[in-house]
Amino acid sequence: MKKKPERKPNDLFGTLNAVCNKTQIKYDKKLASAYMLSLWLSHEKELMFYVDKINNVMYNLPDELVFKYYMKKIPKKKRYIKWIKKGKLSKKKTKKINELCDKYNISKKEALLSL
Numbered sequence: 001m002k003k004k005p006e007r008k009p010n011d012l013f014g015t016l017n018a019v020c021n022k023t024q025i026k027y028d029k030k031l032a033s034a035y036m037l038s039l040w041l042s043h044e045k046e047l048m049f050y051v052d053k054i055n056n057v058m059y060n061l062p063d064e065l066v067f068k069y070y071m072k073k074i075p076k077k078k079r080y081i082k083w084i085k086k087g088k089l090s091k092k093k094t095k096k097i098n099e100l101c102d103k104y105n106i107s108k109k110e111a112l113l114s115l
Contacts, residue, residue, distance in 0.1 A: 015067070016040055022076045027067045034058055034066035041070065043081050050074055 010018075010025050015032035018025035019041070038058060042051045050073050058066055089097070093115070100111040 012036055012040070016081065019067075019070045019074055020077060020079045022071070027064055029063035029067075032067075034061075034063040037067065037070060040081055040083075041074070043084065044079060047074060 010028050010031055012032040015025060015027065015037065017023070019037070035058075038051050038055065041047045050070065053073075054061075054066060054069055096115070097108055097111045100106065100114065101108055104111075106114075
């Protein structure tokens with residue numbers, strides 16, 4: 001039986017859990033940048049207000065300060081934040097995109113935008 005790889009307690013998910021559960025953790029901006037924290041926290045409707053408040057100034061502040069803001073402002077609650085996955089294209093749409101790429105000699109991204 002394969003063992004799951006051990007996660008560091010201060011990786012992105014550990015940091016998110018610490019913010020939501022108000023547990024003390026040593027913040028490491030290399031493992032969980034302020035941008036990634038904001039991205040994940042913005043998926044929770046209840047937390048959108050807090051993310052929006054700091055969003056305008058977040059890039060002018062050090063990551064540690066943004067982390068401290070989230071630790072102070074976000075209410076303590078156990079949360080499960082689900083990541084929204086990219087949807088898959090249907091076979092019909094994929095075929096149409098490939099035809100457009102071949103016919104007009106454009107990229108798949110440009111073909112998708114033209115649909």
